[in-house]
Amino acid sequence: MKILVTGGAGFIGSHYVRSLLQGRFPGGEGAEVTVLDKLTYAGNLANLDPVKDDPRLRVVVGDIVDAETVDPLVDWADHVVHFAAETHVDRSLQAAGEFIQTDVFGTFVLLEAARRAPRLRRFIQISTDEVYGSVPEGASVETDELRPRNPYSASKAAADRLAYSYWASYQVPVIVTRASNNYGPNQFPEKVIPLFITNLIEGHTVPLYGDGLNVRDWLHVDDHCRAVDMVIERGIEGEVYNIGGGNEVRNVDLTHRLLELLGAGSDMIQPVADRVGHDRRYALDTSKLRRLGWEPEVAFDEGLARTVAWYRENGWWWRPIKEQDPAFRAYYDAQYGSRTR
Ligand code: NAD
Numbered sequence: 472m473k474i475l476v477t478g479g480a481g482f483i484g485s486h487y488v489r490s491l492l493q494g495r496f497p498g499g500e501g502a503e504v505t506v507l508d509k510l511t512y513a514g515n516l517a518n519l520d521p522v523k524d525d526p527r528l529r530v531v532v533g534d535i536v537d538a539e540t541v542d543p544l545v546d547w548a549d550h551v552v553h554f555a556a557e558t559h560v561d562r563s564l565q566a567a568g569e570f571i572q573t574d575v576f577g578t579f580v581l582l583e584a585a586r587r588a589p590r591l592r593r594f595i596q597i598s599t600d601e602v603y604g605s606v607p608e609g610a611s612v613e614t615d616e617l618r619p620r621n622p623y624s625a626s627k628a629a630a631d632r633l634a635y636s637y638w639a640s641y642q643v644p645v646i647v648t649r650a651s652n653n654y655g656p657n658q659f660p661e662k663v664i665p666l667f668i669t670n671l672i673e674g675h676t677v678p679l680y681g682d683g684l685n686v687r688d689w690l691h692v693d694d695h696c697r698a699v700d701m702v703i704e705r706g707i708e709g710e711v712y713n714i715g716g717g718n719e720v721r722n723v724d725l726t727h728r729l730l731e732l733l734g735a736g737s738d739m740i741q742p743v744a745d746r747v748g749h750d751r752r753y754a755l756d757t758s759k760l761r762r763l764g765w766e767p768e769v770a771f772d773e774g775l776a777r778t779v780a781w782y783r784e785n786g787w788w789w790r791p792i793k794e795q796d797p798a799f800r801a802y803y804d805a806q807y808g809s810r811t812r
């Protein structure tokens with residue numbers, strides 16, 4: 472089985488590639504994997520260190536908007552699993568251009584290649600629960616209206632429906648997945664969980680937005696990877712599958728759990744001005760995916776404790792980013808400098 476993984480040097484993509492090559496998941500049987508990744512600030516080849524010498528892995532450094540790069544790789548593939556994207560809401564609120572370029576136009580380039588690909592059996596469009604917008608009560612089902620409310624989620628919604636249109640119009644074998652917030656090792660340390668863990672390890676405060684009552688449903692990255700495999704094996708073309716961890720937690724409660732795990736007091740919480748248009752709550756109904764036979768396996772408390780342990784033990788991975796990269800410092804200053812209340 473030949474699998475093209477876009478964004479395979481990022482957080483979730485690299486876990487997925489490792490899971491395929493380490494054969495932990497059923498879909499990993501005899502996999503040959505090509506990673507296509509631009510290595511943006513969020514891409515890191517060190518994420519693939521455990522499999523870097525595996526002869527079944529090929530890494531192509533390139534941009535998904537570039538058809539000359541994309542076309543032969545999609546031609547080669549039995550399956551495309553499309554993770555590559557600009558992914559951070561806060562960055563999309565600072566500057567949205569790259570989100571439109573990569574998340575929308577890049578997906579279009581991949582889909583055009585998929586239309587012509589001779590052997591393609593699956594095109595998995597990795598979408599997000601954020602396309603539903605804020606969910607005041609209940610849980611989103613796959614047929615709900617999409618109401619994205621920030622440039623990131625709007626660009627992902629565009630890609631999600633564009634992929635669907637290539638199934639409806641041209642029979643490209645598209646399946647869309649919409650996962651909730653992921654956590655685990657190797658997540659770039661600007662997303663809330665790794666940012667708060669590493670800030671606390673460094674002895675810095677953690678910037679909690681607004682009243683801290685926003686709710687996210689946390690999904691361990693390994694459970695996400697198993698769900699993607701399940702969808703490749705048992706999903707139906709043209710369908711959408713929600714993937715949620717079933718761990719709805721308010722940001723303030725998440726913060727207190729992290730403080731406890733890291734032995735810090737609540738004086739380390741730095742309240743800061745809220746994110747503009749901050750979605751209050753995401754929640755997913757995952758019964759459709761569960762009917763295929765998937766359920767999350769990682770309990771949140773255990774997954775969070777393991778994630779904290781990973782960041783404690785792997786300073787070599789995140790300290791150079793946070794402590795030496797001027798681009799990270801510039802991002803942090805732009806994001807948080809003027810927000811302190
Ligand atoms: P990430 O930001 O950690 O990684 C993104 C990867 O894509 C990086 O390796 C980056 O170099 C690569 N990339 C970016 N632009 C590219 C381009 N133009 N061409 C080629 N490669 C490019 O993201 P992640 O958290 O691993 O998310 C992966 C996917 O999962 C995204 O599509 C995201 O929308 C989706 N998703 C993420 C979450 C989450 O909580 N992290 C939840 C649901 C869905």
Ligand code: TYD
Pocket residue numbers: 559560561601652661662663664666678679680685686687722746
């Ligand atoms: P984030 O990790 O950016 O994911 P998303 O916005 O895609 O859900 O943020 C998760 C939640 O944490 C979100 O409600 C915003 C909040 N948050 C903070 O309170 N402080 C921070 O510094 C960050 C990055 C996020």
